[in-house]
Amino acid sequence: MVEVSPREGEHTLRTEDIVQTIESLGESVALVMFSGVNYYTGQVFDMDAITKAGHKVGAYVGFDLAHAAGNVALHLHDWNIDFAVWCTYKYLNSSPGGISGVFIHEKNASDTSLPRLAGWWGHNEDERFLMKKGFEAMPNVDGWQLSNAQVLLQAAHLASLQLFAQAGMPQLTAKSKKLTGYLEFVIREVGQNSHYPIEIITPTEARGCQLSLLVPQEGKKLFDYLHTHGVVGDWREPNSIRIAPVPLYNSFEDVYRFGQILKNGIQQG
Incomplete structure (x- = not known):
């Protein structure tokens, strides 16, 4: 694991330093995992530039958007980000313990051969209850689902998202x-x-x-x-x-x- 730190005497990271670190490591990088917004400093990172740098060396690129979802403008598909995850109890107002969110880019979501932490709920819905051996992933973000989502928490989250949709x-x-x-x-x-x-x-x-x-x-x-x-x-x-x-x-x-x-x-x- 390689971590990036601010320059001496500075509090935040420079985009050029992040990109340079990725480029210097080259093809040895398997995954670039970064936060969208730093929890301590509040700095919003240039997710587009970081994604481009990661893909240039052949790595997957993912983001933790816990402090970004509902807070800043996100264009995950257009930035070509491979995946992202976030909680909903911060800016999305869905209460402590609220359900989490996940984004899988369609280029990855349609590839059912990708290795994953496979769960029963991610198995082909048409054959899920046949209890056959093996795992056949659903051809979308559902293919990464590990468990049944909690209905009451989804209801709280839906109420919040309706307000966001109304406000814009x-x-x-x-x-x-x-x-x-x-x-x-x-x-x-x-x-x-x-x-x-x-x-x-x-x-x-x-x-x-x-x-x-x-x-x-x-x-x-x-x-x-x-x-x-x-x-x-x-x-x-x-x-x-x-x-x-x-x-x-x-x-x-x-x-x-x-x-x-x-x-x-x-x-x-």
């Missing part, structure tokens, strides 16, 4: 850019009027809803203050606070109120 991802991502841009403005305005160091490490040009704040001075104390005053954020050791105004249900007023709470928390810290 283009509209949500457009609002997200404005909402997160306003959040960045508010944080910088609060920070420049205080001696309390707060650094936004999420890149402006490659982000979704999330902004990760590096708070080296009593960051946990500040996070606890935000939490007790109604801010639902997230703390990540050793010194990072993650804040994500979600366009489906957060408003610009929410961001303004966060700024006021942040300002008070800094003053009292």
Whole structure:
């Protein structure tokens, strides 16, 4: 397993470094597995460029979209990604323990000869109950199914997806850019009027809803203050606070109120 790290003194990965690592390893690479959005920094990766680099050396390319699904625009088929997986309890609002999602590119889904972790539910539906020996994969994404999906969890997920369909991802991502841009403005305005160091490490040009704040001075104390005053954020050791105004249900007023709470928390810290 080969891991990629940011350059010294930097918090996020450069696309050229990721691509160069893949190219330098060449045909020894069997699989390129990357996250769509980094959980810690909130950086959205150039999935199109990474996929092209992986395919150039003959590797399969897959993505973990846990922090990307429902958050950023995804074009998995057009980017020629081989497969992707994601959970639905984050931005897709389908509750903790909600069902997961999977994408298999049609070029792979139609190839039933590909090796896989085979499960009974992925077997040819017409012959599944004949209990014959051997495995005959379904010629689509169902051929990777391992178990029966939970109906109640699917119902919760369907209710969420109906809201996404009604709102539309283009509209949500457009609002997200404005909402997160306003959040960045508010944080910088609060920070420049205080001696309390707060650094936004999420890149402006490659982000979704999330902004990760590096708070080296009593960051946990500040996070606890935000939490007790109604801010639902997230703390990540050793010194990072993650804040994500979600366009489906957060408003610009929410961001303004966060700024006021942040300002008070800094003053009292």
